[in-house]
Amino acid sequence: MLWAVTETSLEQDAVLTGPDEQQLFVVHRPRHPGQFLIAPLAPGGFADHHFEEAAEPNGIAVSNDPARAAAAVTRRLLPRYAGALAALRRAAALPDPPPGPAQIPGVVQLSWNSDGTVTTPLSHVPVDARHVFFLHGFQYKPTRGNFVLPAYGHGAQALRIQAVASYLGDRGIGVRLRNVPDNAPALPPARQPKYLPSPGRPRR
Known part of the structure; x- marks a missing residue:
């Protein structure tokens, strides 16, 4: 048509x-x-x-x-x-979804919603890390500009969120959960990236 x-x-x-x-x-x-x-x-x-x-x-x-x-x-x-x-x-x-969190430099914020989904704005996720969100079950919703992790259940969601947080943490990016239910996963802390450019003179 x-x-x-x-x-x-x-x-x-x-x-x-x-x-x-x-x-x-x-x-x-x-x-x-x-x-x-x-x-x-x-x-x-x-x-x-x-x-x-x-x-x-x-x-x-x-x-x-x-x-x-x-x-x-x-x-x-x-x-x-x-x-x-x-x-x-x-x-x-249904009530309209709440506004997304304000962006914090060096942090990706995940919002746990009342319907069981977990969301974060696409613009808050580094470009070179977006494939990891897709890999672990997040879906992109262009009408909202969000990554959405469907309500798989807290156990399945915990594994997926921890995997994403571990990947980001290895690159010095923190992950913060908002509106966390009681049995939400514990997230690994952000660490310094394994490879940092030397502050001295450039390599030849």
Whole structure:
């Protein structure tokens, strides 16, 4: 659908409005005479992070036969569209996430959230250490600009956080946990990097 809209010249298009704020975008399918592309439109009034938990439904191609097209939309598209809208509304009903911690030089702060996830702003993590977060189960959420460690359970999270903290600590970067539950892991202290440039004259 994106290719059809951005890379081709549309002959005609229409927006169909239905109940429960549902809207379907309809265009002729390029290079396929007698077919249409139909895709659901995202409703307004939601923040970007509300879409993280919604499985956004893809568009479908249908024939120009009205009965067959209506049957395909009813069977293949509308149920997934309704599920995505319900997920959006559930996400919007939850309190907004608290603002991230202020950045402290030489420290990565991890926030333990009420839903069991652990987060830290991507901008607070050194570029050459970000791969370690991915390696140990953190996911990047671009709508929030955060690394997120899912709620695997405190035992599994403890191992992952300790591994990340150990890697950062070996490079002289501290890790601080905020809103720590009682059974959160103990973190290793930050240490001086193993290799430091000599303060004397440069090497030849």
